[in-house]
Amino acid sequence: MSFVSNVYISSSLNGPHPPNSQIVSRTQEGNEADLYPRGGFFGLKNIKRYLVVERNKTESEVITDICIISEDQSVPSGFSEIKRTFEKDDKCLQKDERLCVAKGSFHTSQKKxxxxxxxxxxxxxxxxxxxxxxxxxxxxxxxxxxxxARLSDAKRASAADKKRAAPPPPAQPSPSRSCAPRLVSPLDGLQFSLHDCVSNGDASSRQKFKKSNIALQNQDEIVSKYFYGFETEEKALRKIH
Structure with a gap:
């Protein structure tokens, strides 16, 4: 599945446009998909505005939502307004029409x-x-x-399905205290103590401890680093079948 990584407004059909992009020059009915009203600024008739859709698999963000608002409305939370054409030469649309898009992480966004x-x-x-x-x-x-569906939601649903499907366990007689097995924890017998840099305030130990710390990563960084899309396997299976 190819997702939309960005959208632009262009004043030209000929570009240049971004790589991996497609200009929407026609409506679904086959007519010209010009987004600017006939007449243009000061009656000029050569002003055109076309939507450009970009699909780039290497982008870390994708478009998650699109809306059109009027001049007197505020840009919704999480959205950004497309104000200028891709060529940066003029305003995108007429005064009372504003195009806004929301973007999110390719790996973790629920909507794409x-x-x-x-x-x-x-x-x-x-x-x-x-x-x-x-x-x-x-x-x-x-x-x-x-x-x-989010991973946590899928896990909860799977656990709920297993719980509903599992038959109730048969009743077992309670063992007497004398024959009940003793539960042993894997941590039994381990001795715990505070690190030297905490227990005695040793500055040199504390500095050494800081240098050994591992850098923290957020969810997007972890998923992006270890994400694997199985595209090679899917292509191989399509060739086989």
Whole structure:
């Protein structure tokens, strides 16, 4: 599955556009997908605005949500507004239309945008299981998301299923105190003591202890470092079948 890593607004069909990007030049019905109203600034008719969708598998972040707000609305929490065209030469859209996107980690985000469509059909989103972001120049901007269950939720669900499926254990007679087995902990017999740098305040020991500390990593850094997508195995299986 290829996810959308970024979106831009471009003033040209010819680019140059970012690598691994695709310009949405046509609506789902085959008409021009120009996002700027006819006439443009001061009646100029050559102003165009097109949506550019980028898919880059090496990006650590992906688009997780899209919305269109009006001029008097505040940018929603977690979103950022696309204010300028990719060419950085002018404002993206007309005054009362503002395009905002939310981004999240490729490895840990629960929602990821997979498809973006521009259409003149107001029922397109409902009929094709898309989410409507709003309207730009009378056209509906729709997107499709993939929702993945969090690992902790999946573990809890699996544990609950096992608990429901497991038959109740048979009743066992309680052993008398004289024959009950003694439970032995793996930590029995171990002696614990404070480190020298804590117990006696030895500065040299404390400095040595600090140097041996391992750098902490957050969840995104750990998942990014050890993530493996099994793409090679999947390609091999497709060739076999």
């Amino acid at each position: 945008v997979t498809e973006i469509a521009i259409t003149s059909d107001e029922d397109f989103a409902r009929n094709h299981l898309y989410t409507s972001a709003g309207k730009l120049n009378g056209l509906h901007l729709c997107f499709k998301v993939e929702v993945s």
